[in-house]
Amino acid sequence: MAMPLFLDEAAIAPLIDMADAVDCLEQAFKRWRDPGVVNMVRSRARPPQGVLNLMGAVDGPAGVYGFKSYFAVSASVRFHIALHSAADGRLLVLMESSLFSQVRTGAASGLATKLLARPAASTLALIGTGRQATAQAEAVCAVRPIKRVNVSGRDPARAAAFAERLRRLLQIDVVVASDARTAVEDADVVGTITRSSTPVIALSWLKPGAHVNAAGANTSDRREIDPATLKRAAVLVTDDRAQARIEAAELMDLHAAGELSWDDVVELGDLVSSPVCFTRRSADDVTVFKSLGIAFEDVAYANHLYLRGLAAGLWRAEDFRTT
Template sequence: MLILSANDQQKLIEMPEVIDAVSIALEEYSAMRTETPVRTVLNVEKAGGHAIFMPSVAENAGSLGMKYVGSFPNNKQIGKAAINGVVLLADVQTGEPQALLEGSYLTVMRTGALSGAATKYLARENSKVLAVIGTGAQAIGQCEAIMAVRNIEKINLYNRSEKKAYDLAKQLRARFDVEVIVCQDADRAIDGADILVTATSSTTPVFSSRLAPGVHVNAIGSYQPTMQELPTHVVSSADKVVVESAEAALEEAGCLYIPIQEGEFTPSRIHSELGFIVSDEAAGRESDEELTVFKSVGFAAADIVVAKYFYEKALRENIGQRIMM
């Protein structure tokens, strides 16, 4: 079995290739050619944590596996990471374990790639300004993927911790030829933006301004029905709301669940799963004036297809540590 650390994956990754991989996963999922149950969450009460298990099989994509994520906020008090994860990849023909991949980096890049795919089909071709609210671990993957599909010239950043925003700004300036501005409030960050990313763990909306026609939103942070990054008015006024999985989004995404409870949105107003747009069975952006929203909660089929990408590339380039089972 092959072990791939985050550092190993960083040596291997080419974001356009990961966007292609998640696009395959999206298409396979929406065509009902995967088995991808809604995630199982185990409450670990004494430790105040959650253990999350996300299995999937995508036979046509040659992928079988499971992602495990442990979310234990109290770890911060003992100097350990609050979130840890791994992805187990197995041989789709024999069921034998093939690889164990560090899960945090893979998740960041997979989530970024999903937004990259959504941006490819839903954002205006001439989009130049990207706004990012929330500058934690996910933000770098979001910027990298969006810049792989659009010619971004300026990035506006906002985070409640100004230091984190400046830290990300420094990273982005070092990696890309792009103007990066740290904004003092979220509404200022989204002013003039063509593409907006919300990447927070907030339970309440992270901005209040109404969005201009033509903006595309990638909302990736809220993954529980009690978490709402987007104001209700964004979802209710959107011309197209797109998801990876309608079933998972309606069960897990507070950005949709809460507006439904408020009577401001209905499940029938979900335009499409992104996989149907990738396969040309549903329309993407149809005019420059459309306000489009991609609400992502993640799905295991994308994790295992991306894991397969890393595994096969690692074999070709002789990267990773082999262990005997």
């Protein structure tokens, strides 16, 4: 009996490219309303050792389904994706997916930026300097002509080191701002990637026409955006409304207060399929993408990388079929 294919981070890394990841998600979300697409919202269990996260999706048109699991303990988190054939349930591949998850999260923000930010956007503000922040910057730079990134973080030394790494990677100007407001005020695109329990940006800081990607808070006790920004947004987008109902604290708060209808929250798949229906009314409109990270994105991207590896001859599907 042959073993299913196992891909560690080193095997996956050469296949990963941010522009390709954005394109993959854009093509995948064109299938969002297909009856064969099912997204299972994230489930969390909290034993004393840490937090177990489980999520799954079916991408029927692509012929696959899969599950993502990760266990977060005090100082580390390990991600894995199991991709299966929808035709017979066969396990195609088990992937380590820490780098994968960073890129996929960034790619979703990149896709939203591609569809919502002003075409000439040239300045990005990035609030947060953790492990996910680099991919957020890469994704926005992949879809807009960004010339400068303003960085803000709680630890000045860490922010300076992050800015230097980003400067070398992107080959553009990266500036450490004195505070979040200074970073945001002249930015065309704003990205938040924090674990904050209170908002890290405010509407009064935003430049007219700014687009915001809020990608850090995906639990009911975290909030990155102030209510005024959300209420002002001409277009308010999230990956999946069902998941937002239990994870997007900022939206949940407004809904509970009677200040937001879930029907006014656009799903990313609908934005991809009908961009002209959900567009700015003026160049000064503020737009917001509340990113949660959903299993459908993971399954679509995992299948994309698996197929790219097959096409490149890095592995052969017949070598890993069970008998």
